[in-house]
Amino acid sequence: MSDHRQDDRQEYGHQPAPPTAIERRVTAIESLLVEKGLITSDVVDAVVETYERDVGPLNGAKVVARAWVDGAYRERLLDDGTQAVGELGFGGAEGEHLVVLENTPTVHNVVVCTLCSCYPWPVLGLPPRWYKSFAYRSRMVREPRAVLAEFGTTLADEVEVRVWDSSADVRYMVLPLRPDVSDGLAEGELAALVTRDHMIGVVR
Amino acid sequence: MGGMHGFGPVIRNPRDRALDEPTFHEPWEGRAFGLMIATAAKGLRRGSLRPSIEAIEPATYLASSYYERWARAIEAQLVAAGTLTSAEIEERAATVGGGPMRSPAGDPDLSAAIPAFLTRRGPTSGEPVTAAFLVGDRVTVRRMAAIDHHRCPRYLRGATGTVERINGGWPHPDADTPEAVYRVRFAMRDLWGDDAEAGALFVDVWERYLS
Numbered sequence: 001m002s003d004h005r006q007d008d009r010q011e012y013g014h015q016p017a018p019p020t021a022i023e024r025r026v027t028a029i030e031s032l033l034v035e036k037g038l039i040t041s042d043v044v045d046a047v048v049e050t051y052e053r054d055v056g057p058l059n060g061a062k063v064v065a066r067a068w069v070d071g072a073y074r075e076r077l078l079d080d081g082t083q084a085v086g087e088l089g090f091g092g093a094e095g096e097h098l099v100v101l102e103n104t105p106t107v108h109n110v111v112v113c114t115l116c117s118c119y120p121w122p123v124l125g126l127p128p129r130w131y132k133s134f135a136y137r138s139r140m141v142r143e144p145r146a147v148l149a150e151f152g153t154t155l156a157d158e159v160e161v162r163v164w165d166s167s168a169d170v171r172y173m174v175l176p177l178r179p180d181v182s183d184g185l186a187e188g189e190l191a192a193l194v195t196r197d198h199m200i201g202v203v204r
Numbered sequence: 205m206g207g208m209h210g211f212g213p214v215i216r217n218p219r220d221r222a223l224d225e226p227t228f229h230e231p232w233e234g235r236a237f238g239l240m241i242a243t244a245a246k247g248l249r250r251g252s253l254r255p256s257i258e259a260i261e262p263a264t265y266l267a268s269s270y271y272e273r274w275a276r277a278i279e280a281q282l283v284a285a286g287t288l289t290s291a292e293i294e295e296r297a298a299t300v301g302g303g304p305m306r307s308p309a310g311d312p313d314l315s316a317a318i319p320a321f322l323t324r325r326g327p328t329s330g331e332p333v334t335a336a337f338l339v340g341d342r343v344t345v346r347r348m349a350a351i352d353h354h355r356c357p358r359y360l361r362g363a364t365g366t367v368e369r370i371n372g373g374w375p376h377p378d379a380d381t382p383e384a385v386y387r388v389r390f391a392m393r394d395l396w397g398d399d400a401e402a403g404a405l406f407v408d409v410w411e412r413y414l415s
Contacts, residue, residue: 019300022272023232028296029279030235030304032288039246042310044238046318052227052234055323082328091325097371098328114206114357116254117270122323126237128225132270135214137205141359145401150215161403165206167357168385168408169329169374195223202221 056125059090060173061194063100063123065187068178078102081173085123095122095171101164102175103204108155110148110201111164111172112140120171124199131200141165151202174201207359207396233271235304239278241322245314249281252377255353256280330372331382336411341367343388343414353377356413365390368406376410384411 019027033039063085067074077084081098085091098120101109113119114137119127130136140147144161148154155161164172176198182190197203215221228234243249256277257265265273282288337343345360355377365388373382388409392400 021297022269022275023230024297024300025279025293026232026236026239026275027300027302027304028293029275029282029288030239031300032292032296033239033243033248033282034305034307037307038248038287039239039242040307040309040311040315041304042307042312042315043242043245043318044235046315047238047241047322048228048234050319050322051237054319056227080328082326086325089325090323092321092323096326096329114359115355116257126227128221129229129270130214130220133211133214134205134208134266135211138208138211139214141206141357141405142396143401144403147214150213151221157402161401163403163405165357165405165407167355168371168410170371170385170387170408197221197223 051121051126055092055121057123057194057196057199058191059085059088059125060120060123060196060199061191062088063090063173064175064194064199065191067100067175068182068190069187074175077175090122092122094118095120097170098123098173099170100173100175101162101201103177103201105177106158107160107162108201108204109162109164109172109174110140110144111166111174112137113166114138114141115167118166118171120173123173124196128196148202151197153203155204173199176201177204206357228271231303232275236271236275236278240274241318243278243282243287245318245321248287249278249285251281253277253281255377258353328372330374330385333373333382333384335370335384335386337367337370337384337386337414339367339369343367343386343409345388345409346413346415348413355410357407359395360390360407360409360413363390363394365394371408376412385409386411386414388414 034041066088067077073084077100081100085098103109117127117132141163144163166172179193182193240253253274257273260273260276279293283290342364344364345362347361367386368389369387371385371387373384375381376383385408387406390405392403392405395405
């Protein structure tokens with residue numbers, strides 16, 4: 001069973017694929033709501049554009065870079081993530097109670113949501129497809145090292161793996177270790193080293 | 205989903221984990237996401253989508269993509285609220301071509317307010333509440349066979365862990381008043397048995413699920 005099936009859509013020669021059943025259904029719902037004057041298209045557009053354009057993992061990367069260069073900020077971030085990311089201008093839906101988890105040389109944190117796909121939108125944007133997959137949701141809580149290995153992440157035995165199943169109202173983000181090679185880099189250059197995968201915790 | 209077997213690898217193909225993955229893989233996914241917010245903002249449906257997502261028949265749930273489940277839940281709530289009927293959705297779905305109908309006029313006030321609403325900063329959520337358990341207490345997750353929406357992962361039931369933090373209080377999905385939610389730490393071995401991987405699992409649990 002796979003929920004990667006959207007990848008499997010076939011191209012029909014040079015014609016675009018005909019709309020799938022769900023695509024027709026979503027189109028029907030929006031069209032009916034518009035036709036009845038219950039919603040306007042620009043409101044739906046505004047939601048889409050917010051997450052396509054403004055809210056994504058670059059926000060979280062800025063938070064991490066700031067924490068790497070500013071010890072006092074790092075302390076505030078670990079003490080109250082919501083407030084501290086707010087200092088950099090980030091907040092909102094699915095980030096109302098943000099907890100930041102610090103990786104150390106002996107601790108590695110990784111985040112999953114087994115009940116649905118809870119994710120800290122204000123700092124990471126909307127989740128990637130694999131985060132929402134049944135494979136990730138079912139396996140990360142049971143065999144994290146095996147799943148991490150699929151991301152090319154191998155941890156020494158003495159590193160404690162901590163899995164966070166975010167099934168209630170708290171949202172989690174990982175503060176990764178600052179790479180050894182980053183001496184002398186400016187904050188903006190540091191942010192460029194940080195990816196979505198670091199902040200979910202599937203890479204070290 | 206937690207602990208279930210048989211779903212195979214997370215990463216089947218290197219492009220599955222591409223860092224430039226688009227926010228929405230197809231336009232209809234973005235429209236479904238946008239409708240989720242827009243229909244709530246306009247009061248056309250009520251409440252969290254989660255109960256409606258979980259109410260999807262299991263075989264359909266497993267055969268549906270993420271945004272397909274969202275779309276089904278939005279549809280169910282719009283129908284339940286009397287905003288649309290299943291019959292008119294079926295009828296329109298049979299005849300649509302191309303993208304959704306565009307409204308002749310916009311709603312500039314609401315569309316301008318949407319980004320601010322979605323990214324508004326606020327105080328850290330969670331109400332101060334009375335908590336029956338203290339940090340350091342050993343707690344056991346109750347056994348239950350919930351039939352409706354709940355927020356207690358099945359794999360925790362019967363397991364014993366340690367309270368690490370009192371996160372604050374939030375209303376449980378079926379209540380109006382806040383209830384203590386605890387961060388509980390479980391040893392992997394206490395969840396999965398003697399052949400478990402080393403390490404620990406942390407999960408936030410409403411007080412009602414603990415004893």
